[in-house]
Amino acid sequence: MLLLVGAEAQAQPSTTREQRQRPLTVTGNPAEPPHEIRVAKGVITVLRTDTPIKRDAIEVDGRGTRITVDVGDSSIILEPLLELGSAERLVLRVPFADGHAPAQAVFVLMPSPSDVDTRIDVVRRVLPDPACQAPAAPCAAVTSADAVTSGLIDDSGVQTGAVPSFIDTASGFESQEGVFYRAWNWVLVEVEVIPPSGHPSWRPTRAMVTSKTGSAVPVRAMKAEPSQRSPGRGVRVFVEMDVPAPTAGLEFVLQLHGGADAPSLSIPTVKLPPAKEDKR
Template sequence: MIQPFRLALALALAWGAAAHAEPLPEGRVRRERPVTVASTAGEPLPMVHIAQDTPTLLLFPAPIQRKSLTFDESRIRVLDAGERSVIVQAVSDLRKDEQQELGVFFADGRAPARAAFSLVTDPAEVDTRIDVQRPALPDSACPTAAQSRVPQPEDFVLLGYVDEMGVTTSEVDTVESSAQGLSSNRSMSFRGKGWVLVDLQVLNGMDRPAWTPREALLVGRVGGPLRARLVNVQGDAIPPGKERRVLVVADTQGLEASASFTLEVRGDGGRSLTIQKVRFPRPAPGEAR
């Protein structure tokens, strides 16, 4: 099976070969060139020349979040989006005074996190291939916290984690300390577009050794357990008598239709925290969440 990146590259080479064999309509010159994305929100967007009769290939230096692509579908057609490439074409040549924005997030989250371009039509030339370049950080070996991009509310919509139904929540029952020496309180479950999440405050017993959560399982009434992704927010062990925040995330595609689940968070020393009757808000009737 041909990988998307290789397929896009093969198409670009084929278009380049065709350019030498066929004259361009209206005398447009085909160009292949590098373009550097803006490093800050205040910088002007780099310009890319597109046309109705010529596809334009954008090759990225790192994997992209294909679901985060934003563009006006009435004016721009995306022919293909791969792991590190996007092929675009104008539905019709853009007007002389018209500019269309195309944007996409990089998958690694490194600054600049989003690549955006101003698409225009030029009667004299068209870009057949754009090698997207990313500005280097001032000190790439040791980035500072100030250089890290803080997630914004719009990111969750652009990445497809929130839709018109928003995010719904439900309370999770408190768990008292048991023989395992672990308890939880102030817990909440969330449901968004395609995902569910349980936000836990886990307390380690005063007389117990430090404990690090390692894995999480959601068990329904039927079928096998669903292994969920566990996020230890502070990234270290929970000391005796201390409380830490732990997030459990699962994809709703692997989640069976069940009224409630048992959540088991396993960790060091064979100790685990078990929470019964974890309920996730149900999607609205007729909505695929």
């Protein structure tokens, strides 16, 4: 963790390329091509994974000659020593340590004249157990023990709090009082949304979270389902995100984007408590 913090704090050299920070989901689908990561000489690229990795099994083309690599328990820090050729591709293989599928993630490091990835938050979508796919083999419900052994919850616990209701008079949206859950490495926001009367089938297609200081918080996943509180019109929305950096502050705007030609909603009232002291 100290390695990662030090790398992210290190000053980046000036470059005309746009510096990008983004989430990236790994599914393990054989038909899915390797994920592209854009790198540049003298610019540090940090990959953070939500799953522990096998540090000694990381494979990178050109390691030590064309690119330097530092590996932590759930982070990889890359810095090209030379500018890659326009057609040059370096393969990065990252095996995961927990034995679940997908067993590894494969990336292709490549140059770009316009932008460079400085931070990527890698989210692994764990594939379901094949036994659970059989019609006669029902899957057991997720228990609190599962949450602990998977690392979702540890002895630092989960903080909860209310998200105040909000009415956007301009768009006609209403969000009823919601709740947030904050653990040591994730935050989940749950809100009930009542869309405008002219959009009875509205559903969000994308979520963004931005701090009042302007920092974007990577969103890991979003789920929307019919509301039990307001059946027929309401939408229950869950947004899972990374824990915000301390510099982002504690006040955030949650943006829920509708699909094509559908309105969007911005909820400016998401306020998190300070993080608990890390007991790990």
